[in-house]
Amino acid sequence: MTVRSRFRGRLALLLLLSAAVVSFYFALTFGSANTEWGAVLETIKSGSATFDHTIVMKLRLPRAASAFVVGGMLALAGALMQVLLRNPLADPYVLGISGGAAVAALLAMLLGWQSGLISIAAAGGAMLSMILVFTLARGRGDWSSTRLLLTGVVLASGWGAGISFILAVSPSSHLYSMLFWMMGDFSDSGPGYIRPIFLASSLATMMLFARNLNLLSNGELRAQSLGVNTLALRIGIYLVASLLTAIAVTLAGTIGFVGLVVPHMVRLIVGSDHRIVLPAATLLGGTLLVFAETIARTILAPRMLPVGVITAFIGVPLFLYLLRRRAK
Amino acid sequence: MTSLETKQLTIEIGDVSVCRNLSVNFKSGEVWSVLGKNGVGKSTLLHSLAGLQHVASGNILLGDIPLKDISLKKRAQTIGILFQEQDPSFPGTVLETTLTGRHPWLSLFEGEGENDFELATQALKQLDLDGMEQRALGSLSGGEQRRVDIAALLLQQPQIVLLDEPVNHLDLHYQIDVIGNLVETWRNKGGIVIMVMHDVNLAMRFSDHLLLLFGNGETYHGHTEDLAMEEVFSRLYGHPLRRYPANGKHFFVPL
Numbered sequence: 296m297t298v299r300s301r302f303r304g305r306l307a308l309l310l311l312l313s314a315a316v317v318s319f320y321f322a323l324t325f326g327s328a329n330t331e332w333g334a335v336l337e338t339i340k341s342g343s344a345t346f347d348h349t350i351v352m353k354l355r356l357p358r359a360a361s362a363f364v365v366g367g368m369l370a371l372a373g374a375l376m377q378v379l380l381r382n383p384l385a386d387p388y389v390l391g392i393s394g395g396a397a398v399a400a401l402l403a404m405l406l407g408w409q410s411g412l413i414s415i416a417a418a419g420g421a422m423l424s425m426i427l428v429f430t431l432a433r434g435r436g437d438w439s440s441t442r443l444l445l446t447g448v449v450l451a452s453g454w455g456a457g458i459s460f461i462l463a464v465s466p467s468s469h470l471y472s473m474l475f476w477m478m479g480d481f482s483d484s485g486p487g488y489i490r491p492i493f494l495a496s497s498l499a500t501m502m503l504f505a506r507n508l509n510l511l512s513n514g515e516l517r518a519q520s521l522g523v524n525t526l527a528l529r530i531g532i533y534l535v536a537s538l539l540t541a542i543a544v545t546l547a548g549t550i551g552f553v554g555l556v557v558p559h560m561v562r563l564i565v566g567s568d569h570r571i572v573l574p575a576a577t578l579l580g581g582t583l584l585v586f587a588e589t590i591a592r593t594i595l596a597p598r599m600l601p602v603g604v605i606t607a608f609i610g611v612p613l614f615l616y617l618l619r620r621r622a623k
Numbered sequence: 624m625t626s627l628e629t630k631q632l633t634i635e636i637g638d639v640s641v642c643r644n645l646s647v648n649f650k651s652g653e654v655w656s657v658l659g660k661n662g663v664g665k666s667t668l669l670h671s672l673a674g675l676q677h678v679a680s681g682n683i684l685l686g687d688i689p690l691k692d693i694s695l696k697k698r699a700q701t702i703g704i705l706f707q708e709q710d711p712s713f714p715g716t717v718l719e720t721t722l723t724g725r726h727p728w729l730s731l732f733e734g735e736g737e738n739d740f741e742l743a744t745q746a747l748k749q750l751d752l753d754g755m756e757q758r759a760l761g762s763l764s765g766g767e768q769r770r771v772d773i774a775a776l777l778l779q780q781p782q783i784v785l786l787d788e789p790v791n792h793l794d795l796h797y798q799i800d801v802i803g804n805l806v807e808t809w810r811n812k813g814g815i816v817i818m819v820m821h822d823v824n825l826a827m828r829f830s831d832h833l834l835l836l837f838g839n840g841e842t843y844h845g846h847t848e849d850l851a852m853e854e855v856f857s858r859l860y861g862h863p864l865r866r867y868p869a870n871g872k873h874f875f876v877p878l
Binding site: 509 | 673698726734
């Protein structure tokens with residue numbers, strides 16, 4: 296019985312890993328200029344600066360890699376936030392981190408800053424929001440889920456008003472890039488080793504505490520009675536989830552849906568043991584976003600669609616299907 | 624031999640004084656029932672004894688060591704608590720929930736081993752839950768969920784068990800059988816049972832000691848037979864009760 300459920304978890308992870316590989320195959324071969332897989336492999340091996348090589352290595356691979364990392368980060372952050380806030384509606388953006396990033400990024404755009412500086416501004420806004428929620432939610436040592444959630448939600452709606460204000464006063468020439476930034480966009484993604492390493496180490500750290508996460512999701516007192524230092528654990532989750540969100544938002548804007556729904560999809564498939572849920576969500580989030588990114592740049596090529604639109608178009612029916620199947 | 628002791632313990636919640644300067648020694652092999660009206664803080668007292676609740680003043684000692692100086696892990700290996708309700712945000716299966724009881728005994732890098740699964744299988748069988756291992760917790764009835772919690776408590780193997788209204792949701796048969804067994808097992812192996820009870824007669828049946836909370840900070844504690852008097856219980860519940868002898872024990876009937 297037990298062997299069977301463990302086997303199921305590992306099988307699911309293996310399948311998700313294969314899906315991730317397939318998504319990269321898809322991302323590297325499809326585009327405005329279709330490239331055969333053989334040619335893709337050839338260019339990777341040869342390393343010569345042909346036209347195909349430039350497209351695959353300079354355009355598609357970095358975008359696919361960024362999409363995978365961002366999707367993984369958002370899904371992992373979403374799963375963590377849902378445990379932290381004990382609320383299935385929680386997502387990486389619920390505590391206002393993305394709102395802070397967006398306000399700062401839009402201000403930077405309004406001031407005509409370059410894209411590198413826009414990213415730095417977004418990171419700064421995310422950090423500011425993170426620190427605000429953390430300190431405001433902590434009254435008299437109490438750091439309850441409800442208080443944290445309310446603080447974050449109120450702050451997020453404040454940022455929302457800020458975004459509307461900036462959009463209203465911005466010259467129309469800026470509006471398109473602003474909207475596109477907010478809907479999610481990989482157009483200026485460098486390769487960067489730090490982000491994948493941060494994702495991997497966040498996942499590894501949280502995996503060590505996955506059993507504690509299971510206990511925490513059964514209730515804080517219950518977890519304490521079984522020896523979990525819940526305050527330290529919750530602060531740890533908050534920091535990791537917030538940093539993941541901040542990095543993802545800085546890199547790609549606020550891509551919706553992945554962080555909310557992927558953790559639920561995973562729970563519907565593999566159950567609620569976070570030792571499986573966390574790696575599975577990371578893999579599925581990454582895979583989904585690689586597919587979405589490929590579709591976003593090919594389906595109406597040469598026009599590019601916002602990735603967030605595609606994630607929702609794929610995710611909504613998939614999720615509803617899983618939910619119905621489970622309900623039977 | 625284990626012991627749990629309170630020294631000059633004062634607990635308050637809002638305006639309610641749960642206990643004032645309570646000094647009581649729970650000793651190895653004893654079974655205690657905590658009785659009192661609704662809202663006098665019986666659960667709060669239980670949570671305090673488990674170290675889960677801030678106390679206004681005084682000390683709780685496990686052996687000779689203040690509870691707050693004991694590591695969370697060690698504390699969880701020694702003291703286990705059965706909560707009144709389950710409120711999982713992402714409910715697991717019956718087996719997963721049962722195995723949570725092993726948490727205090729596993730290191731950070733360890734998963735549950737064969738031995739833990741063996742213990743879980745035994746506990747679930749003992750509680751008539753075998754065959755339900757893969758059921759989702761949410762699909763169980765209240766009584767079944769309760770028995771899953773009890774199974775987890777058995778896996779935790781604490782010397783001291785604190786039970787918050789253990790018979791809630793349970794059928795008559797399980798009330799007597801499951802709780803009776805648990806109480807006897809702990810009594811025989813020299814553990815300590817402290818339980819919050821609503822039913823005076825079940826308390827009379829299972830426990831050898833009583834702790835009565837009057838809701839104004841006043842408390843009585845001692846041997847069951849010494850405290851089981853009509854006037855004491857009538858005052859405790861604010862309702863007249865009459866005592867009848869039966870099977871060598873006393874039973875109470877409200878008038």
